[in-house]
Amino acid sequence: MNAALSHPPLLRVRGIGKRYGDRVALHDASFDLWPGEVLAVVGESGSGKSTLLNAIAARDKPDAGSVEFQVRGGGLQDIFSMTEAQRRLLARTDWGFVHQNPADGLRMDVSAGANVGERLMGLGERHYGRLRASAAEWLQRVEIDPQRIDDAPRTFSGGMRQRLQIARNLVTQPRLMFMDEPTSGLDVSVQARLLDLLRQLTRQMQLAAIVVTHDLAVARLLAHRMVVMQHGRVVESGLTDQVLDDPQHAYTQLLVSSVLTP
Amino acid sequence: MTLPLLHIQGVAKRFTLHHQNQLELSVFDQVDLSVSAGECVVLDGASGLGKSTLLKLIYANYRASEGRITVQSQNGPVDVTQVAPRELVSLRRDTIGYVSQFLRVIPRVPALDVVAEPLTEDAGGNPAGIEAAREEARRWLARLRIPERLWHLPPATFSGGEQQRINIARNMIKPKPLLLLDEPTASLDAANTDTVIALIREATARGAATVGIFHDADVGAAVATRRVNVGEFRSQP
Numbered sequence: 001m002n003a004a005l006s007h008p009p010l011l012r013v014r015g016i017g018k019r020y021g022d023r024v025a026l027h028d029a030s031f032d033l034w035p036g037e038v039l040a041v042v043g044e045s046g047s048g049k050s051t052l053l054n055a056i057a058a059r060d061k062p063d064a065g066s067v068e069f070q071v072r073g074g075g076l077q078d079i080f081s082m083t084e085a086q087r088r089l090l091a092r093t094d095w096g097f098v099h100q101n102p103a104d105g106l107r108m109d110v111s112a113g114a115n116v117g118e119r120l121m122g123l124g125e126r127h128y129g130r131l132r133a134s135a136a137e138w139l140q141r142v143e144i145d146p147q148r149i150d151d152a153p154r155t156f157s158g159g160m161r162q163r164l165q166i167a168r169n170l171v172t173q174p175r176l177m178f179m180d181e182p183t184s185g186l187d188v189s190v191q192a193r194l195l196d197l198l199r200q201l202t203r204q205m206q207l208a209a210i211v212v213t214h215d216l217a218v219a220r221l222l223a224h225r226m227v228v229m230q231h232g233r234v235v236e237s238g239l240t241d242q243v244l245d246d247p248q249h250a251y252t253q254l255l256v257s258s259v260l261t262p
Numbered sequence: 263m264t265l266p267l268l269h270i271q272g273v274a275k276r277f278t279l280h281h282q283n284q285l286e287l288s289v290f291d292q293v294d295l296s297v298s299a300g301e302c303v304v305l306d307g308a309s310g311l312g313k314s315t316l317l318k319l320i321y322a323n324y325r326a327s328e329g330r331i332t333v334q335s336q337n338g339p340v341d342v343t344q345v346a347p348r349e350l351v352s353l354r355r356d357t358i359g360y361v362s363q364f365l366r367v368i369p370r371v372p373a374l375d376v377v378a379e380p381l382t383e384d385a386g387g388n389p390a391g392i393e394a395a396r397e398e399a400r401r402w403l404a405r406l407r408i409p410e411r412l413w414h415l416p417p418a419t420f421s422g423g424e425q426q427r428i429n430i431a432r433n434m435i436k437p438k439p440l441l442l443l444d445e446p447t448a449s450l451d452a453a454n455t456d457t458v459i460a461l462i463r464e465a466t467a468r469g470a471a472t473v474g475i476f477h478d479a480d481v482g483a484a485v486a487t488r489r490v491n492v493g494e495f496r497s498q499p
Binding site: 241 | 277325366369387
């Protein structure tokens with residue numbers, strides 16, 4: 001066993017579940033995630049994908065199970081045993097959350113530069129020149145012309161808004177990103193650009209990510225591993241090519257065989 | 263006698279098609295095969311007998327229904343039918359090379375970077391390592407006669423033969439102990455086919471264990487050190 005493989009995971013999820021009234025939205029989901037790993041969560045609407053994502057990202061507390069995260073210099077810690085302040089700090093620094101609709105993750109009426117700088121300011125950075133320089137650098141990394149630094153995202157196209165949302169999250173060098181259907185609101189040509197960008201950034205930054213998507217091509221391109229969900233349960237998991245090339249569960253077979261290939 | 267690099271014992275493969283009335287298709291009942299360093303095993307058998315399936319079982323994108331498939335990695339033997347997903351990722355990165363029939367195109371990534379990627383991944387962020395990886399990629403592209411004007415374009419628009427050569431370069435640029443080849447010369451002209459034969463022989467000479475499928479009998483004859491008919495692995499014809 002080589003050294004990299006014997007490290008503890010970055011994230012350990014065990015037996016998490018969530019009910020809304022009588023309805024079981026999520027049942028007994030468990031997995032580990034290591035640094036640099038991208039995990040896709042696929043399934044149709046209502047399968048529990050977003051419930052799973054929101055539970056792990058501490059946006060909606062699960063009724064059962066545990067979520068542990070490897071905090072910097074502190075080992076695996078249960079995120080729901082932390083104080084609210086600790087959890088908020090984690091969400092602002094070591095985690096990122098990319099929403100399907102960029103308007104949910106951006107301040108639409110403040111400048112692009114201020115959107116990118118906000119998390120740094122939250123960490124105490126007050127030096128205007130440094131904030132502006134980091135914002136300009138991140139705009140460039142997500143392929144937005146730094147000349148647009150003073151423009152509000154309301155004036156941006158959908159693809160630019162989504163790239164800005166990514167820059168806003170990555171500026172604090174997080175180790176874990178949550179992404180909820182990051183490409184599904186975009187035109188196909190714009191999707192390809194965003195996917196390639198995400199693929200490069202996750203590799204360069206050794207970023208772990210959980211990507212919720214209903215698009216199997218997105219999973220194929222971005223993810224090392226995937227889990228397939230149906231009716232709130234994980235019905236199949238494995239390496240992306242195992243699940244897509246040799247699906248075992250009836251529901252996965254249906255998903256894979258329903259895709260149109262141009 | 264050294265341990266075989268690849269040791270397949272009692273492997274069966276069945277597909278259950280849940281949406282075709284639970285139809286069960288049996289491809290293999292019993293695969294037993296060992297391949298040592300410096301061997302190039304060419305798989306024979308009619309189309310549909312499961313030659314590609316056998317390669318996919320070894321690469322483990324197909325999951326064996328029974329049996330064990332043991333590969334010697336730097337860190338000792340690994341059974342690909344049992345190993346944890348991320349250990350399999352590491353095994354594919356360092357030990358098992360697989361040239362599939364078709365290139366899976368990545369949007370926007372230029373041919374040079376597609377080919378260099380297995381080496382740039384190992385370089386981490388080190389600029390000298392990345393440049394060395396790109397230099398090696400240029401050598402592979404030149405040797406496989408990809409015109410230099412194409413190197414900086416994404417391969418999506420390339421011809422079938424060009425894409426196939428990009429795929430060969432990408433999957434052979436990093437020398438690995440075990441090499442799986444699924445019709446790597448299917449769309450190539452004579453000159454490029456000869457180059458690929460030379461590449462496979464060089465891999466065998468450096469001690470790689472290779473399992474290959476070649477629709478072209480001359481190519482198979484030129485590289486094989488042993489031939490195996492996959493029909494032997496099925497109980498019924």
